[in-house]
Amino acid sequence: MNILVLNCGSSSVKFQIIETDLDLIEKNFDKRLASGIIERVGSQSLITLQADGKQKLKQATALRDHRAAIDYILRWIISPNANIANIISLADIHAVGHRVVHGAEKFTKSVLIDDEVIEGIEDCIELAPLHNPANVKGINVARELLGTGIPQVAVFDTAFHSTMPETSYLYALPYQLYRRYKIRRYGFHGTSHRYVAYRYRQLLKIEREQTNIITIHLGNGCSACAIKNGNSVDTSMGMTPLEGLVMGTRSGDIDPSISYFIHHKEGLSFDELGVMFNKQSGLLGVSGLTNDMRELIDEETEHQDRRATLAIDMFCLRVKKYIGAYLAELGGSDAIVFTGGIGENSAIIRERICNGLEFFGLTIDKNRNGEMFGGKEGEISVANSKLKAFVIPTNEELLIARDTVRTVKNVPRRW
Ligand code: AMP
Numbered sequence: 001m002n003i004l005v006l007n008c009g010s011s012s013v014k015f016q017i018i019e020t021d022l023d024l025i026e027k028n029f030d031k032r033l034a035s036g037i038i039e040r041v042g043s044q045s046l047i048t049l050q051a052d053g054k055q056k057l058k059q060a061t062a063l064r065d066h067r068a069a070i071d072y073i074l075r076w077i078i079s080p081n082a083n084i085a086n087i088i089s090l091a092d093i094h095a096v097g098h099r100v101v102h103g104a105e106k107f108t109k110s111v112l113i114d115d116e117v118i119e120g121i122e123d124c125i126e127l128a129p130l131h132n133p134a135n136v137k138g139i140n141v142a143r144e145l146l147g148t149g150i151p152q153v154a155v156f157d158t159a160f161h162s163t164m165p166e167t168s169y170l171y172a173l174p175y176q177l178y179r180r181y182k183i184r185r186y187g188f189h190g191t192s193h194r195y196v197a198y199r200y201r202q203l204l205k206i207e208r209e210q211t212n213i214i215t216i217h218l219g220n221g222c223s224a225c226a227i228k229n230g231n232s233v234d235t236s237m238g239m240t241p242l243e244g245l246v247m248g249t250r251s252g253d254i255d256p257s258i259s260y261f262i263h264h265k266e267g268l269s270f271d272e273l274g275v276m277f278n279k280q281s282g283l284l285g286v287s288g289l290t291n292d293m294r295e296l297i298d299e300e301t302e303h304q305d306r307r308a309t310l311a312i313d314m315f316c317l318r319v320k321k322y323i324g325a326y327l328a329e330l331g332g333s334d335a336i337v338f339t340g341g342i343g344e345n346s347a348i349i350r351e352r353i354c355n356g357l358e359f360f361g362l363t364i365d366k367n368r369n370g371e372m373f374g375g376k377e378g379e380i381s382v383a384n385s386k387l388k389a390f391v392i393p394t395n396e397e398l399l400i401a402r403d404t405v406r407t408v409k410n411v412p413r414r415w
Helices: 022-027 066-077 115-126 132-146 159-163 175-181 190-204 257-266 270-279 282-287 293-303 306-330 340-345 347-354 366-371 396-408
Strands: 002-008 012-019 031-039 044-051 057-062 095-100 152-156 213-218 222-228 231-235 335-339 388-391
Touching (some): 012 396, 031 066, 031 396, 095 132, 152 190, 152 396, 190 222, 190 231, 190 396, 282 293, 335 340
Antiparallel strands (some): 044 057
């Protein structure tokens, strides 16, 4: 089957076309046919499109909304210009898989989309006002443009974490707030943590139930996940993606009193505080320079910028603290697995995080660590390390495509 994977953000649409099916999944033979991204939807949009094995196309044109953006993608997909293997008309798209950020307590696994599911995703908008509206738009537009005859599946960022026990997911707030408003930790990046855990067990040829690891997704957004017997039992992001690790522009954990302190001192409204914690904090806020880890590392090495170093050190320390906490919570773990743009590519950040973890039995192999970037996958600890470390590139789109096939064919997933 050719699956169109759609990831609609508030002002962007990312897509991939992936050829996959039950037998291809089994053999790991599924393959990407095309990919692209439209940024700045709603104004002069930047468009990047690529059929696999062909040259990347970059264009700019005004696309006024998500409908116009998805329509543009569909027209390109079937154009002779794109020349995508096996795709001649829209009938060659057999199903659509949507990334949906928040599934709350309602959606604990991927589901076939119908009117009731759309209503359910709309009900979650209150919990993810920045993300779910765009996801719903993407679903409605795809249904309109492709017709309701093409099955569509929603894959939720929160679903993998639905196995957390209430001791992990509840906040120590008055309990009635959970009852009344479902205020609790949901966790995000679930598709990434799940994919990485799945690849880990494939690499080690072990069963799902034998998977006891800590996965660390370090990209522009960052989160850690404690996985026991294959299930997420704790994760660092909370009711929203703001909690936990230091991120590109998000603060991660802070004392909640800071919000009303700043509110009184600077007169910021709660909405403005939300913008500050989400968009002006983290690596950007501390360094005063950038949210981009590569640029910070350059500033540190070339100009010895003190605040670039401070931001990087705070970033690494926070990850280290979560690793320590999760090792205690899990009663030990077999491996730490790094993924995401920073986790997959930056040997220096991985080394700084793992420095000092020898106490837990982790020794990094500097050579192996240094060689792991640009999509490579494998172990980065020394052969006899008691606690191992791995780099496994994430592939959320592939997992969404695979879930789409399994959901359409009604085959229960093993992850
Ligand atoms: P993502 O959100 O997963 O695309 O990750 C984006 C982050 O990965 C940005 O902060 C990038 O600077 C960072 N990144 C990508 N490549 C490298 C690299 N070679 N070294 C350090 N950071 C990197």
